[in-house]
Amino acid sequence: MDRFDALRAFARVVEAGSFTKAAQTLHLSKTTVTQLVQQLESRLRVRLLHRTTRRVAVTVEGAAYYQRVVRLLDDLDEADSSVSSALGSPKGRLRVDVPSPIARLLLMPALPAFHTRYPEIQIDMGVSDRRVDVIGDHVDCVLRGGEVSDLSLSARRVGELALGVYAAPAYLARAGHPDHPAELQDPRHHIVGYLLASSGTVATQAMQRGPERVDLQGRYVVAVDDGNAYLAAGLAGMGVLCLPTYMADAHERRGALHRLFADWQLAPMPVHAAWPQNRYLGARLRVFIDWVAELMARHAPLAAGGVSDQSAR
Incomplete structure (x- = not known):
């Protein structure tokens, strides 16, 4: 048994909660990872992991051992990196x-x-x-x-x-050009919804102009959880977008997007x-x-x- 390989396999199983996922991250077969952990347990004469058909859980002894193993693996990795860095x-x-x-x-x-x-x-x-x-x-x-x-x-x-609010020319031709963020709650207007990964809810942004503060929100026809799809929906005229300016700049320069509410500020x-x-x-x-x-x-x-x-x- 290669002790280093066994320690790394054990640590990955604890972190992933699965022999299958650990094997994937290590680019090894599940059988190999299982054998390495079993050999480690045999050498230590202690059970490190509880195994069921559905999940893998660390034992009390395994949890304490894991903390030491992680520090050891990190020390070795840092030592390798330090030598590599020192050499150039x-x-x-x-x-x-x-x-x-x-x-x-x-x-x-x-x-x-x-x-x-x-x-x-x-x-x-x-x-x-x-x-x-x-x-x-x-x-x-x-x-x-x-x-x-x-x-x-x-x-x-x-x-x-930096953030800005944008809409495609086709959308503005159909729904009209809003002059105030609150107009987006009018039935003729739509936003493109961006779904937050943490909650699954649609993100809102606060806009401010002097003492006036308004949440940028409205009805949506489509909501997505990917930034590229979000931009594509806006370019297709599906609604108003709140975009980082680096994503919008090229499209604004060629006229595919128009900036709205330029006198309002959004927190970066x-x-x-x-x-x-x-x-x-x-x-x-x-x-x-x-x-x-x-x-x-x-x-x-x-x-x-x-x-x-x-x-x-």
């Missing part, structure tokens, strides 16, 4: 998950420059607006819009997205990089987050001109 360049595999519009419009076009700078870092990038289980899916880092409230995560604010949307609180911020993850912060500074700079670290709360 961080190396290894990163699993990250990012919102689809940020991936398509910001990260992917700039990724060749990152690869040139760090040619030995391999990135596995999940692209969607869903909320991944960072620990259970063994993701190293996620980018998220809004505040991070998960107590198991640490986070760094890497940017703030913060963007955070978040990672499991009990894991070290290794060299390859650190340089990735720094690169994202540099990229966002060009497209979505922080209002104060800097970055901040936080323990998610």
